Amino acid sequence: MVPHNVRTHGAHAAQSPRPRVASSTLELPPEAVLAISGPADENLRIVEDVVDADILTRGNHLVLRGEASEVSRTRKILMEMAAIADHGQTVTPDVTRRIIDMLDEQGAVLNYKAAPIVSYRGKAVRPKTLGQEEYVEAIDNYSVVFGLGPAGTGKTYLAMAKAVQALQAKEVTRIILTRPAVEAGENLGFLPGTLGDKIDPYLRPLHDALREMVDPEIIPRLMESGVIEVAPLAYMRGRTLNNSFVILDEAQNTTPAQMKMFLTRLGFGSKMVITGDLTQVDLPKKQRSGLAA
Template sequence: MAKKGKSVLNPSKKIFVLDTSVILYDHDAINNFHEHDVAIPVQVLEELDNFKSGNDTRNFEARSFIRLIDLASKQKIISDWIALAPPNSGKFKVLLNEKPSKTDAEDIYGKGKTDHKILNAALSLKEEYPGSKVILVSKDICLRLKAKALNLNAEDYETGKIKNVEELYAGKTELYNFPETVIDLVKKENLVDVSKIDLPAKDGNHFFLLKNKRKAANVFYNHALKTISSVSTEPIFKIKPKNIEQAFAINALLNPDIKLVSIQGNAGTGKTLLALASALEQRRDFRQIYITRPIVSLSNKDIGFLPGDAKSKTDPFMAPIWDNLRFIKEQFNGDDKMVAKIDELISTEKIAIAPLAFIRGRTLTKIFFIIDEAQNLTPHEVKTIISRAGEHTKIVFTGDIYQIDTPYLDSESNGLSYLIENAKNHPLYAHITLHKGERSELANLANELL
């Protein structure tokens, strides 16, 4: 006898079974499969129940999904297929503890593990609807491999992923054999209307290295004004750019017309140091300098496992930021007045260094906001942070998309890559990728050879 709800499905549609990792990545995932149907194993709801308390982003995602399902179900039974809210969407249901009659994942992989119960839920659905293609969607590579070993279709959650990360926008272009007359004009006038010169068309703000055999000019193209302006290589707050990429980064960080900046690069390229020095250079223009980073423990345990109060728990994760601030202070050795001023900025919390979870729910007005290690954020987290920006706020994301510590994120699906790809043509945004390491020759050896 056909199970209740089976007849409502269109055999030509696909049925996507989502696991917990997908929901914690994007609570709105069930609405992103167009006309196809979506199923959630009951074990996913049980795991989300364990995640719903706390201030971390995954806790927020869990709570948001639970509310979303509650709103969608209303008075309906969610173990039956119910229509999703967006127009032309498919249907949704929760899969209960049903065992497949043919292939049993728990018999093969072991009993008691939630992942194996999720596999069984998908296998049961495959048996129940032989005319539909059932696909398990998971951010967990091992779970996808186990599914494929059982002849069950499995794929990553693709929403928000960058298709070709190797071609990700870098923010700069080198132009060779550029007319000397234009290079001379830029150096003379500093600001030049691009209608007067032959410059490749760009849809957003961009940096150019204009080169000739004997001369060169480094410029910023302002897409809104249709002008190019010379980029300075002068130091800021006693931090001098060591290469032209760093000078481009400083230009974007100091530009009052640019409200959103991203800096991507390997360890040792100076991302965080440049952002912090630029913030201090503009300290009078902002009410507060806020520096944060997502807390990702190598053991993936919550900071609640650590001893002490909130500050004691989070200080180890914030240590790299304090190291950069200490380095800047060292540049003022002998200038007791400036060292005292920096200490005062810290003691009065004009400079605030705290974990990202601590800013949830706040509106950031007249803040210079630096988010370090942004590659450990999801696209939804990046969107949430930017949506907190109030008037006269500048937001800076720094990170290395190839050095990710968060489970289920990679160079294609992390929030920093997502931001670079999707914001590159916006008039308020500028990006630069730093390639050359400046920490030390030894650090460069690690990046280049190991």
């Protein structure tokens, strides 16, 4: 028996309308389907975990089924994954998650047609991976940026390109490149030659990267005038670096005191990029790295 003061409704009235089920088919080259699917379709399962849609693989077709807006979202994620694979980057589970996060937060991932950071002798320097794109964007947006990762990931090279770009655009008046001068347990005092001879091997990688972006013939003149400075980290003590783009390379070989000293050198109109690899610390075993402090 239903009380008189309780109003009843039909079963359909008690429920919200069911979302419209949509279907969409994404046709890709077979190699692209393999690249974005991952081993045992691991990447596709990651996508399905965050969207309200199903992904079915049929040859070189991906069939998407679900609520219309979720199918559209899924299609956009898969297209970004395919674009990244097409540009030579391996689509790993981590890359898949970052694509999803960036699309949800920003609505876009990579601008593949963006102008190069710098060009010299027909060689354009631009980010090639999702991580590099985020790194370059961070350098644009923040005064201090840490770039951590193994050798060969472009940490120092891209930072150098951004420094040259900033100098050419007159956003800064000088570039300062520095590294700790202690590596592999060696002490400068025991090395032969003048101070310049002693520190040159440590700074050579920075010189080499610079020569790939700036005419080598004008580099000596820029260094003599102080527009470009390459020096050991110890030379930064007591200075305030205004209107400068400063790169600290091999920062894993700084002590906590050295790192603090370096960070407090930041002046007006300056940027700092600190790069390093915590798996390659050459400090004495009991000495903690300033990059880990």
